[in-house]
Amino acid sequence: MLVPLYTFVKGDTLGIVVLVQDGDTIAALAETIADAASMRVAPGSEMTVLAGGKRLDPRATVSSAGLTMLDRVDLVMSSERAAPASQVGMSR
Amino acid sequence: MLSRDEWLDLARKLDWDFSYVTERDVFPEVTSGSPWLRQEEWKDWDEPFRTTYAEYVANQSAKEASVRAVREAVGQAADFQKLHPHWLSALKLHAATLPLAEFAAVVGNLRAARFGRDSAWRTMSTFGALDEIRHAQIPLVLLHDMVRHDPQFDWTHKFYHSNNWVAIAARHLFDELLLASDPIEFAIATHFVFETGFTNLQFVGLSSVAHAVGDRMFETMLKSIQTDEARHSQIGDAVLAKIVAHDPARAQYLVDKWFWRTWHLFAVVTGFSMDYLTPLASRRTSFKEFMQEWVLDQFVRTMEEHGLSRPWYWDTFVESLDAYHHMVYASAYSYRATVWFDFALPGPEERVWLAEKYPSTWPMFEPVWRRLADRWRESGPGVEWHSHGATPVGFCDLCQLVLSGGTPEQNTAVTVTRGDKKLVFCSEPCRWIYEQEPSRYEAHDDVVKRILAGEAPANLLELLRKYFGLTSATWGKDVERGGYRWLGEE
Incomplete structure (x- = not known):
């Protein structure tokens, strides 16, 4: 099922609405958001998706992460490699 | 005289003084x-x-x-x-x-x-x-x-x-x-x-x-x-x-x-x-x-x-x-074909001027404009779509403008569930205004909800042409079509 989400990239100037499948992983969601904002924000190598202030597991799916239609999701990108992607985010 | x-x-x-009607009849509270x-x-x-x-x-x-x-x-x-x-x-x-x-x-x-x-x-x-x-x-x-x-x-x-x-x-x-x-x-x-x-x-x-x-x-x-x-x-x-x-x-x-x-x-x-x-x-x-x-x-x-x-x-x-109009302008620049006027890409001298006028926030906007300038360098003049968004943007359920509250570091949008409806507001004041008189606003749908309801097309080009009333002659472009001399010098 398609799930529209309000998404915000740190460093960007507006919120955009991305459509994802409820079975998509959080890692795929991150890629979709980063691509949608790419004309304003340069993609980073480290990506962290947050909802309600909590980091989401990149291996989780949109539905298992509890995201529902028109929830707010934030994407933080960094060019610096920090902790392993499996713990805090994901690498591009 | x-x-x-x-x-x-x-x-x-x-x-x-009225003789055969009351003052409340002449000036009802609902209209006065x-x-x-x-x-x-x-x-x-x-x-x-x-x-x-x-x-x-x-x-x-x-x-x-x-x-x-x-x-x-x-x-x-x-x-x-x-x-x-x-x-x-x-x-x-x-x-x-x-x-x-x-x-x-x-x-x-x-x-x-x-x-x-x-x-x-x-x-x-x-x-x-x-x-x-x-x-x-x-x-x-x-x-x-x-x-x-x-x-x-x-x-x-x-x-x-x-x-x-x-x-x-x-x-x-x-x-x-x-x-x-x-x-x-x-x-x-x-x-x-x-x-x-x-x-x-x-x-x-x-x-x-x-x-x-x-x-x-x-x-x-x-x-x-x-x-x-x-x-x-x-x-x-x-x-x-x-x-x-x-x-x-x-x-x-x-x-x-x-x-x-x-x-x-x-x-x-x-x-x-x-x-x-x-x-x-x-x-x-x-x-x-x-x-x-x-x-x-x-x-x-x-x-x-x-x-x-x-x-x-x-x-x-x-x-x-220090931030709001910069947030909206950069957003609208990257969705300029959705409006009826052209946009200027601020060059290096303009960005220096803006940095002097807005020292506390401009460092957050500078990377956005550098990125957009880089996209023009990649595409060359005349290729509008390489520095243009294609994904639908979100709109505030009160002001109906793009979700550009706060700063690039911290967007202040907030989602709220009211009954079976999920709302989004660009800022706390917009949310507050809505919540004081929800009956005044709740029947109005923003563009995203119109798209989700099938009333407006989701495809950007169709949205521009069929819903926003624009044509390739009227939709907004970069006012110089990306042909800024400074793009090759910066």
Whole structure:
């Protein structure tokens, strides 16, 4: 099922609405958001998706992460490699 | 024969006691406004600058003659075409958003001319309605000649008849402000907040910018309109004083609500024009400096004179002076084909100027503009879509503008569930306004919800063409088509 989400990239100037499948992983969601904002924000190598202030597991799916239609999701990108992607985010 | 001063008060004050209907029947609260007060309470309502109808006609006739003379001298299509192309975009933005809003203000004034609670107020509102007809007609006639040269000027009249997202936002604001408000809310919102609080920014600040860029016609038009505004805006102060005396909480609420709503409109219309669409050589002060000079100092002083407090969100508002219009402009630049005017990409010298004017926030915007410049370098001139978004954007359920509250570091959008509906607001003040009177707003869907309901196309190109009313000739582009010499030098 398609799930529209309000998404915000740190460093960007507006919120955009991305459509994802409820079975998509959080890692795929991150890629979709980063691509949608790419004309304003340069993609980073480290990506962290947050909802309600909590980091989401990149291996989780949109539905298992509890995201529902028109929830707010934030994407933080960094060019610096920090902790392993499996713990805090994901690498591009 | 009586002199003017001997008969004017008698002519201004024509209220009488009703014999076969009640006062509440003649002035129902639903159309006259809250708090409902007996006429006795209004009888000392007073406008500081009194005008007779004969004086009004003579003054307006002289002003019209002056505008016509300037139009003949410098208001022809050839004169407009000599203006800097960046400034022409500012002109298109104003030309679309203001004239038919002024026409809607005719309705608001006429409602007050019937249901305002004092006859002097009703007379002033009658003059106000005549003023607003003029404010709609002047820009329509001036810019009509430009349509044959530049189809984007067609939006001077078309804008409010379209479902363009900016038009949806502007209608959401002006329908409530000018068409749905009772005379008390209209007087406080339009005459006090909008006309007294903000339009100096437009008619004095922007007028001086128009002078600097050499646009004598726009400057003359603004000044001519401003003299009307200054006269009928005095209704607001007098009505506010009365409401403060009888219901200070309602007075504070109306001012708080409309100051925020009005701020968002001017941040876009005037903020874009002053900080981005005015050629750098003609800029003197920033939008923020104009706001501080023409809005903040005067508004705070007036609020204090009325015994009111600053709006509860004052700190948020002051912070947004450094960020909001920059957030919206960068967002709109990257979705420029969704509107009817062109955008300028700020070059290195402009970014230095903006960094000096906005030292606390510009470092957050600099990477966005560098990124957009890089995209132009990759594509080369003329390839608009490489620096243009294709994904739908989110819109605030109150102001209907893009979700650009806060800063690039921290967007302040908040989602709220009400019943079976999920709402999103760009800021806490927008959320607060919605939650004070949800029944006023809940039937209105933003563009995203229209897309999800199948009322509007999700595909961007279809959305532009079929829903926003744009064509490849009219949709917004980079004003230089990406052909900036500095792109190859920076």
